[in-house]
Amino acid sequence: MEELFYIFSFIAIFSALMVVIMRNPLTSALYLILCFFALAGLYVMLDMQFLAAMQILVYAGAIMVLVVLVIMLLNISRIKNVKSDLHQKIIGILIALILFIEIIVYIYNGAQKNPTGIFTEALIKKVGNTKIIGQFLFTVYMLPFEIASVLLLVAIVGAYLFAKKKY
């Protein structure tokens, strides 16, 4: 199992780097999909099958399709005249450093030694977290779930109104 972790994390880091380095936006987008798949693999290793499926369905499936569609519509084959801005580089490095420190601090402090609650690791292994999430979604969080459906309907109406050329 440990080898799998290293393979997935290597793929994730490598493809994330390629997203930044590649000059062709479409290639970047495809590398981003690869990154999402690698992350999904990591989620599966953490017994988060539902999260992994959602990662692939929503991110790699739906959102990346939109990104690729926009790239195709704009017809950008290659980013030209890239100005290397020193300020941008400094700010980027600073933000990356801050995020890195944040992750280190989080891992150092946030790792809970004894997880509490009714959902023990053994139970999740036995039932699978998809079933638990489903049960919660249709009992405890039923009202938010229904409200989300109406919210999406309103969003569709709004998209339709804005996209319409003329009333």
Add this chain to the structure above:
Amino acid sequence: MHNMPSIYGMNFLEKSMLGIIPETVIIIFAFFVLFLAFFEKLAKRNNSYYLSLIGIVFSILYVLMLAGRNISGFYGSFVFNGFDAFLFIAILFSGLFTVLMSKDYIENSGMPAPEYYSLILFGLSAMMFLVSSNNLIMVFLSLEFMSICAYILTGYIKDNTRSTEAALKYFVLGAFASAFLLFGSVFIYASTGRLNLYGIHSFLQNVSYLGVAGSGGSIGIKVYISAGLILFLIGLAFKMSLFPFHSWTPDAYDGAPTPVTNFMATGIKLAAFAIFLRIYSLIYDFNVMNFNDILWLLAVFSMTFGNIAALLSTNIKRLLAYSSIAQAGYILTGIIGGGFYGYSGTLFYLLSYIFMTAGAFSVVIIFENSNLISLDIKKYSGIGYKYPFIAASMSFFLLSFAGIPITSGFMGKFYVFSSAVKSGYNWLVIIALLNSAFAAFYYIKIIVKMYMPDKEPAAASSNSSVQGNIPEIAGGAIDEGIMITIIICLILTLFMGIFPQIFINFANNSAGFLWRI
């Protein structure tokens, strides 16, 4: 498997559904109205207008029927009690006024009616869900629901670049604010392990969160929960349009169709303040950090900035937007004052604020509808003689904004400020009083403009009298919906000013429910 709380017994769904009937009725009517858009013949006439009015009236009736009950349902996702009943009525009134004043506006601008009214109704239901939500997920979802309706309605005028720009600004900034709110809720959840507001309340009551090391490692719970509460406050302050997070307000209020501006100024502000009041009384009141000092600063800056900017603005919608920022500062004073009197004063002020604002905006709409007067304040000069009733009611609403006695604005300010004095916030009240004296200047400036037209243009164009410059309202007929709105607002503003005892009793009753957990 895990055990679901079995407190609900057999008829869990019936009990839960009973509490959300007012929202459900509104949503069902919104679907009906949306359905009208399928049929060209039905959509052309005013069917959607009347249908949405009926829906809102039904919902008000249901709220009145449920008013005495105390319902909590869907595993504690929402709660319905006297506090919600009061605010539901206020929100539904704001929706009723919005629908009443938008009939002619929609016809004149050629916007599709069914979608517009259904979005208003969806927005109303979202506000009601937000007020009665008792769960961080519900708060976030219904806040987003409400905001999405508002974004769409802001950009509803198709060929108007100002409207589209306003919608885009509102959307981008609003999305940021929602992200802050969500991030804050995550922090609160991480530190307490609970999503239910009452659950967080009891957690903070029982656990010594001030301890050095919490359960989360070397950084105590206190740090996490303070960070969460600050981020949460930012998300809500955006919706309440308090000072550092106000920048969208003038643009969005100015660019949106005027009925929608009224909807944003009354409904959204009311719902945001209501949920802030609930969360404040449950969580912020533990004084994890000195939140009252932060709120103190927000209130003072909102008042001062709003009033100074309103003084400088020449567009009446922008002026009302800035004045609404200042009013938010006054309302916040009541929450800072805190306690039973502070909260009931805040509720009273919110109720009176709805009637003043709706009245002022409906006067603006009357003149905007018939293309008589642009939104420039200078153009309002002399209308006092041409349209005595409308001008008189506008002056009354503006005086109420300024807080002159016998108006509801005065009584609202009185309750809010006296509660702040009781809690020892003397400087805050002194600044607020200075501000409201300062604000009276620009409100009265408009009244002076309306009744005492400038003499210079009259002198230039020798014979034509000043009053002659103001054209007649086309056909001499003002839409009866707007007139009804103005009359209701006028009566209630006067009534709340003269007999505040009835309304403050309602507010007291409903504020008392905040402590009945």
